[in-house]
Amino acid sequence: MDTKVMIYSDITNLMKVDFLTGIQRVVREIVIRLIKYDSLKLNLLMYDEAENAYYLLDNNKFLTYFFNHKGEKKDVITDKVINFTDISSGAVFFDIDSVWNSRLKRSWLFPLLKQKGVKIVTQLYDLIPITHPQFAHENTCMNFMIYVGANIEYADLIIVSAKATADALDELCDKLGKERKKCVVVPLGADFSAKNSDEEVPEDIIKIASGRYILMVGTIEPRKNHSLVIDALDSGLAELGINVVFAGRIGWNVEELEKRIREHPLLGKNLFFLEKPNDAVVDLLYKNALAVAFPTFNEGFGLPMIEAFCRRTPVIASDIGVLREVGGEFADYFDPYDKESFIRAVKVLADDENTYLQKKALLEKFVPFTWDDSAKMFLSAVCSVNENLVQVPEDTRVKQMVVLTARNDDILATLPYLEKYMPFITEMVICCPDRNVDELKAAYKGRFELKFLTDSEVLDGAELPEDHQTRNFFLRCLILRKEIIDDVFIMTDDDYRPLREIQIKDFIDSNRYKAYYCYDLKKWDGTYGNPTSFDIGMSKTCQFLSEHGYPTMMYASHQPQIIDKKIFNEMTEKYPHVITSGTDEWSTYFNYGVGTYPDKFDVVPYISMCWPGAKTDWDLYVVPSEFVFENHYSVLYENGQVFEGLSDRFEDISEELISEKIKRYRSELEIQFDVRRVYDDYCSEYLASKNEMPSFTIVCTHDENQFLISTPEYIKLRAGSFTRVHITFDKDIKDWIGSECVKLNYWFTTNQNEILIPLHILNIDMEEPEFMLPMRAPNDCFESCQFHFRVILEDKNFERTIHMKVVTI
Amino acid sequence: MDNNIYSALYDITQENIREAGGEFSVSKEAFAELSTIHPQAANIFHISRTNSNKLFLEKAYIHLLKRFADESAYRNWEGRFSLFPCQFQRLLTMTLITSDEFSNKNVKVYDNFYSIHNQYGGDPSNSKKAVEVKKSEIKLHINNRLRKIYNRLPEAVKKVLRKILKRR
Numbered sequence: 001m002d003t004k005v006m007i008y009s010d011i012t013n014l015m016k017v018d019f020l021t022g023i024q025r026v027v028r029e030i031v032i033r034l035i036k037y038d039s040l041k042l043n044l045l046m047y048d049e050a051e052n053a054y055y056l057l058d059n060n061k062f063l064t065y066f067f068n069h070k071g072e073k074k075d076v077i078t079d080k081v082i083n084f085t086d087i088s089s090g091a092v093f094f095d096i097d098s099v100w101n102s103r104l105k106r107s108w109l110f111p112l113l114k115q116k117g118v119k120i121v122t123q124l125y126d127l128i129p130i131t132h133p134q135f136a137h138e139n140t141c142m143n144f145m146i147y148v149g150a151n152i153e154y155a156d157l158i159i160v161s162a163k164a165t166a167d168a169l170d171e172l173c174d175k176l177g178k179e180r181k182k183c184v185v186v187p188l189g190a191d192f193s194a195k196n197s198d199e200e201v202p203e204d205i206i207k208i209a210s211g212r213y214i215l216m217v218g219t220i221e222p223r224k225n226h227s228l229v230i231d232a233l234d235s236g237l238a239e240l241g242i243n244v245v246f247a248g249r250i251g252w253n254v255e256e257l258e259k260r261i262r263e264h265p266l267l268g269k270n271l272f273f274l275e276k277p278n279d280a281v282v283d284l285l286y287k288n289a290l291a292v293a294f295p296t297f298n299e300g301f302g303l304p305m306i307e308a309f310c311r312r313t314p315v316i317a318s319d320i321g322v323l324r325e326v327g328g329e330f331a332d333y334f335d336p337y338d339k340e341s342f343i344r345a346v347k348v349l350a351d352d353e354n355t356y357l358q359k360k361a362l363l364e365k366f367v368p369f370t371w372d373d374s375a376k377m378f379l380s381a382v383c384s385v386n387e388n389l390v391q392v393p394e395d396t397r398v399k400q401m402v403v404l405t406a407r408n409d410d411i412l413a414t415l416p417y418l419e420k421y422m423p424f425i426t427e428m429v430i431c432c433p434d435r436n437v438d439e440l441k442a443a444y445k446g447r448f449e450l451k452f453l454t455d456s457e458v459l460d461g462a463e464l465p466e467d468h469q470t471r472n473f474f475l476r477c478l479i480l481r482k483e484i485i486d487d488v489f490i491m492t493d494d495d496y497r498p499l500r501e502i503q504i505k506d507f508i509d510s511n512r513y514k515a516y517y518c519y520d521l522k523k524w525d526g527t528y529g530n531p532t533s534f535d536i537g538m539s540k541t542c543q544f545l546s547e548h549g550y551p552t553m554m555y556a557s558h559q560p561q562i563i564d565k566k567i568f569n570e571m572t573e574k575y576p577h578v579i580t581s582g583t584d585e586w587s588t589y590f591n592y593g594v595g596t597y598p599d600k601f602d603v604v605p606y607i608s609m610c611w612p613g614a615k616t617d618w619d620l621y622v623v624p625s626e627f628v629f630e631n632h633y634s635v636l637y638e639n640g641q642v643f644e645g646l647s648d649r650f651e652d653i654s655e656e657l658i659s660e661k662i663k664r665y666r667s668e669l670e671i672q673f674d675v676r677r678v679y680d681d682y683c684s685e686y687l688a689s690k691n692e693m694p695s696f697t698i699v700c701t702h703d704e705n706q707f708l709i710s711t712p713e714y715i716k717l718r719a720g721s722f723t724r725v726h727i728t729f730d731k732d733i734k735d736w737i738g739s740e741c742v743k744l745n746y747w748f749t750t751n752q753n754e755i756l757i758p759l760h761i762l763n764i765d766m767e768e769p770e771f772m773l774p775m776r777a778p779n780d781c782f783e784s785c786q787f788h789f790r791v792i793l794e795d796k797n798f799e800r801t802i803h804m805k806v807v808t809i
Numbered sequence: 810m811d812n813n814i815y816s817a818l819y820d821i822t823q824e825n826i827r828e829a830g831g832e833f834s835v836s837k838e839a840f841a842e843l844s845t846i847h848p849q850a851a852n853i854f855h856i857s858r859t860n861s862n863k864l865f866l867e868k869a870y871i872h873l874l875k876r877f878a879d880e881s882a883y884r885n886w887e888g889r890f891s892l893f894p895c896q897f898q899r900l901l902t903m904t905l906i907t908s909d910e911f912s913n914k915n916v917k918v919y920d921n922f923y924s925i926h927n928q929y930g931g932d933p934s935n936s937k938k939a940v941e942v943k944k945s946e947i948k949l950h951i952n953n954r955l956r957k958i959y960n961r962l963p964e965a966v967k968k969v970l971r972k973i974l975k976r977r
Contacts, residue, residue: 050915052849107844134829145818690926692918710922
């Protein structure tokens, strides 16, 4: 078992920028160290907008470029694509770069990661765009609020560089009425990587560095308060023979300041502005400065201060909490709003050599936090989210299956399969109507110890709900309160048949319960226009889960699944109304479990064959990697169906028979994948030529007092197939025009108006106006035929028809 | 996802910037869009669900160009804020989608019912195969402002109003 912690880290900005800011320097130093730790499997990622996915970076080449300063940055990028859904349960997503301006907003990404219980750890440098928005560009404030909001909602751990930032985050959470986040303080290092040996210091810089000067390092921006230092220069520093050197690039919202600098009468004499200095220049300037000025209004840490200390250069810093915390006794402090306060602090160092020497001596005692120290603490923090995990105990035994059935024939037909292929199961609890028990006892001769929970025992006088879905969940909730049910058991239906020998590992692996999902509830359409009890149950489940902040994967995968009784009952105790709400038992339980105990579950694609029963029932959301169970439908064995001619009797079971069934079902799925491929290729072709995706939209236009149908210029479909096409109806057709009876008609004809596919009628549910329409294409291939699409507002005697070109291939 | 957290953060930060003498130019509604944007897609139908041309401008930039509308965008478009929403939206959508900036954005546009490529996109009367539309029997002779008020009314009240107007 691999015990390495799997970490994914988005370092897109580091890969894209040419000039390293403070944050990118931190990212570089931490990442080059984390790569070397054996206890981690570090996956470095770069976001690609065109793919809307990540590209994996090569760790060795990353070191070559960023540590050894060799090679090219583009060589670091591999061609391996990592989709968001590839980041699996148990992994840690570690955000350390300045990601808030990324198009991949964390408000979109984090809920997706949480669907699988991925842990999120974020390095939060500061909260300045929220606490002091006047110091940030408005766009940065907007993006930063989204980033912080998503982290408050979803992050498992926040790492900060100073306690002051943790305190600010606590204050913010309190104001938002949110639980305070778990925070760890990890100071930043100061010993930056060996300088690029090719870097030289120009002569004119050497001359500047030989003078007496106050140095400011960092981006020229309002927050850093460069104005105060220029004011001080004008008010006396120049006369004292003290120069001012600014080393850094021009930032945001400093047009006036930039003008002041560039047009300053003392520029080049007492005031020096060095844009984009290399590391060698910065190093020299630090070492030779009289003092480093740090008059900032707010900081997350204050790296320039530490960098100065490392070079035994005195620092004159703003008297604010975070700088006091980081600088301690080693810096001198002043009021950043008071120029005279700054000048006095400079004079103390400049005028009195003894004081200056004492300060230098004190600085000899400064022991910087190294990047190695910092990286160790980062490692410890990131791994801490995977410590003391609440997981499934090693000695968990599973011997019991629980089935809810009213069909003796079906369960009796299924039991032999379970006996043969699930050797670890010794007990079967059958929950059934009272009248079914005697027949089952008489008919069953197998090895399982049968135990019964009858409806009367379970209901104990309570009334059984009428709706199928509600009844199922209601019964299961009552069943799970019975002592006869083991703490951990396999829940199944009477028609789920294993296709090979099943091991415990198929249900519990690496101290996690397998949670087999088949869809995303948010995307489930079901049988549109005529929703089944199942579909309604899925919709209710999605609503319940969304309202309570749980993931929304669909676990009604039509296969046996492992259930933890304690977690199930905890869920129903916490949300008692859910027992009679008609939600789906599987999805409610697993999403509650994944959301509450993410370390106990491993969310994986399902492994059930014949779900969907027919290839055209719905398009797969995820493809099973193998078929381990058959969701048995006897109709599939009839003439004209996928298993025609094959036996579904246990007595006839053989490896060859099972292989044949799997082969045939896979072929059916391949047909549907091909149908989808044709449609997806058409969408790509349409996008490339028209700059937009083909869409069917029926919209109410208020100001023109009409509605219009908007369809693509043409459509391409696989001949003889069912292709699902997205349709959007405007709810205002009901609200504005007042129609509640909306129908959709479609049919296909040749260009000469001969019917190819006759009229299909669909009632539109104006409460669910977006859906996937399964369009049946003509059987033959046509270079051009006609698709007719009519919308009728029956109660308003209002209709519109549109005709469009269809190509069937 | 709790959209309220983003609204609350906006309020807190707006308060902070006001204390410093500033003000956000991005509206709260536009900011709320940012919390829901898909990194690669823009759905014109969804963003068109507003009668405010200014808000539509903000939403269109966020969803199509993945950035906020800047000063020049407001300058270019505020002269047309008085257009009917449908006209304004159609014009702005097509301008943005055909822009050079958009062509480099890798954004997939869905449900663009304003599209010139669609049947009945653009002006329906120009469509090659226009079918005569039977006008609604309900003729509401109200101006744009009253329409906006109507849109905000509860459903039950709207139903009563429609009945009353139909009787007339």
